[in-house]
Amino acid sequence: MKILRTIHADDLEDIATGGAILGTGGGGDPYVGKLMAQQAIRKHGPVKLVDVAELPDDALVVPVCMMGAPTVMTEKLPQGDELMNAFRQLEQLLGRKIDAVLCGEAGGVNSTTPFVVAAASGLPLVDGDGMGRAYPELQMVTFTLHGVSATPMVLCDDKGNSLVLDTVSNAWTERLARAATVEMGGSALLAFYSMSGAVAKKAVVRGTLSLCAELGRALRDTRHAHGDPVDAIVGMLGAKVIFHGRAKDIDRRTVGGFARGTARFDGVDEWKGHSFKLDFQNEFLMAERDGKILVTTPDLITLLEAESGNPVTADALRYGLRLKALAFPSNPQWLTPEGIALVGPRYFGYDVDYTPFAA
Structure with missing residues (x-):
């Protein structure tokens, strides 16, 4: 199998940074995932990153991720072996060896947690994910759009508990897994959405881990050259700066296993005199400027x-943080009626139809 590149421990710095950019505010603390992945690579060796097109059609591919409220993840660190426990238990349930590891979402901690399993197992890691960003609920993956079942699923926690789910739909997987995660202390590690190589070639959002690495490297190189790092990211993503301001009010609370809330900003420099508002449920879902909606999910903020x-x-x-807000278009897989029904603004309770963002 042709290897795109070999990932070493030092590479995780850039990947974690890029994952936080694509994570649209969610996906957990990238620092936590980076440390877990670096430790695993130093212990077991580097990770082989492969293109999904290189997989045999009959290969067995399994995504892994961390589930829960990001605010909890930063305070309740995993012990380190929960992901491998979930992975190996799912392998036993499926009754055959897993051939490749996949990233559930390209955001925050979950852009790096698959490296833990890939390093420990010696298996290749697919360069892609199931979102092209981060979303708050388990059924919100492109795998769902291609008919892949989330179950059987294995959840593990830091206390040694494990739980197997077999559900009638991916939406029910989310409901039951979320309840279990709350009982597990607000975060859990899991393996799910097993699929064949043939299905993965259709369902995966390709190239996201490479993009994470490129974004992190561009940020680092631009700062070293004393350039404008925000402009560098804007150019790479085809994004647009939609506000520049200071955070003035943050209403954030952990409810039902999610970090929900609203953040408000006052404009500075070219945006002085203007206001900006972000609504989030783990991830930034809707942006308003001066009371007018600018961007909604599935486009990225x-x-x-x-x-x-x-x-x-x-x-x-x-x-008081001085920030620039960027917006850029979503992966085309989400722009179907089925995709909008799964992750569009109305699903999250906003009384607005999705309008594509034009950068």
Whole structure:
């Protein structure tokens, strides 16, 4: 199998940063996932990143991820072996060896957690994911759009508990897994959505891990060259800066296994005198400027520190931070009626139809 590139521990710095940019404010703290992945690679060796097109059609591919409220994940760190426990238990349930690991979402902690399993198992990691960003609920993956079942699923926690789910739909998987995650202390590690190589070639959002690495490297190189890091990211993503301001009010609470809330900003410099509002449920879902809706899910909204260009997650938002808000179009797989029904603004309770964002 042709290897796109070999990922070493030092590469995780850029991948974690890029994952936080694509994570649209959610997906958990990239620092936590980076440390877990680096530790695994230093212990077991580097990870082989492969194109999904290289997989045999009959290969067995399994995504892994961390589930829960990002605010909880930063305070309740995994012990380190929960992901492998979930992975191996699912392998036993399926009755055959798994051939490749896949990333559930390209955001925050979950852009790096698959490296833990790939390193420990010695299996290749597919360069792609199931979202092209991060979303708050388990059924919100392109795998669902291609008829892949989330179950059988194995959830593990930091106490040694494990749970197997077999559900009638991916929406029911989310409901039951979310309830279990709350009981497990607000976060859990899981393996799910097993699929063949043939299905993965259709369902995976391709190239997202490479993009994460390129975004992180561009940010680092631009800062080193004393350029504008925000402009560098804007250019790479075909994004648009939709606001520049300071955080003035953050209403954030953990409800039902999610970090929900609203953040408000006052404009500075070219946006002085203007206001900006973000609604989030783990991820940034809707942006308003001066009371007018600019962007909604599934298009991407991300916050970068105005000077450094570092991504800021919803749980890291603090009063007074000077930030630039970027928006850019979603992966085309989400722009079907089925995709909009699954992750569009009305699903989250916003009384507005989705209008594609034009960068």
